[in-house]
């Protein structure tokens with residue numbers, strides 16, 4: 001299939017539409033938007049309208065009055081609410097290219113999809129970008145974009161492997177000659193880690209914590225492996241005592257967070273090892289040399305690279321800018337015609 005762009009202008013954009021964060025890349029400028037994928041909806045006089053999007057909406061999570069609700073229009077990498085997703089994408093596109101471009105010709109948009117997305121889910125992502133003002137919309141699979149953004153030799157006859165751990169999904173891609181030789185996505189990532197911490201704290205301490213609190217403690221002191229020091233590294237969690245219904249604070253150790261994260265980490269490792277079994281022998285041989293490159297926010301969890309290296313026996317490298325690799329890769333496709341063969345049909 002031939003994919004033909006019109007003339008790429010500085011007003012065309014690449015979007016990493018993530019479960020946790022949405023990034024927008026403008027050719028010649030780089031990543032111009034990097035905000036949480038959150039929308040605040042206000043109901044007044046019987047109608048609903050968007051009150052805030054992105055960072056402005058995220059600060060409201062868990063603190064809104066009854067007539068305002070915050071929501072995340074993506075779950076596990078795919079759209080759960082088309083209307084709100086469109087509003088969010090429209091907001092970010094306008095912020096990136098200006099209202100004038102939207103009113104005149106609209107930008108061409110390259111937007112990422114999880115490799116495991118169904119055709120219905122792909123059509124929903126394409127439709128959301130189109131309805132949000134995209135003149136033409138092209139899809140790229142996330143592992144491919146992540147690999148390009150991480151600087152892997154995707155166009156060469158060398159097999160390289162990328163693991164992108166995002167908020168909603170873990171994407172694994174084995175790429176050779178600009179082709180996703182194997183790609184899979186599992187619905188486990190940073191969100192499942194947050195949920196596992198929340199469930200652990202509720203079970204062990206009878207304390208209900210908010211999602212922001214779970215994410216904060218994960219980033220501050222989460223780890224995939226317990227070390228002898230892990231019992232002495234402690235943090236504080238505030239929430240609501242489930243039995244008494246009053247505010248309460250507990251102290252938790254890194255060793256406990258490691259225990260809480262055991263299941264999601266095991267699931268991530270399982271996806272990676274299963275993917276290695278699917279690789280063709282020649283490509284697997286290349287992966288032994290090059291190792292695994294990790295991208296996505298979840299790859300910043302302490303020691304997750306060590307766990308993956310131990311379990312696979314392969315070298316594991318963290319990409320230089322793990323949180324923006326997918327956007328950089330999708331942006332590169334916009335800027336360099338040589339990469340256009342990586343785009344996939346909707």
Ligand SMILES: Nc1ncnc2c1ncn2[C@@H]1O[C@H](COP(=O)(O)OP(=O)(O)OP(=O)(O)O)[C@@H](O)[C@H]1O
Nearest residue numbers: 018019020021166167168169190296297298300301
């Ligand atoms: N230092 C850190 N330690 C652990 N997790 C982190 C860290 N920094 C960010 N994260 C987690 O990374 C996730 C967000 O990563 P990213 O922005 O790559 O996901 P996304 O692209 O929005 O999601 P997806 O690709 O699944 O749709 C969140 O769950 C966040 O809590």
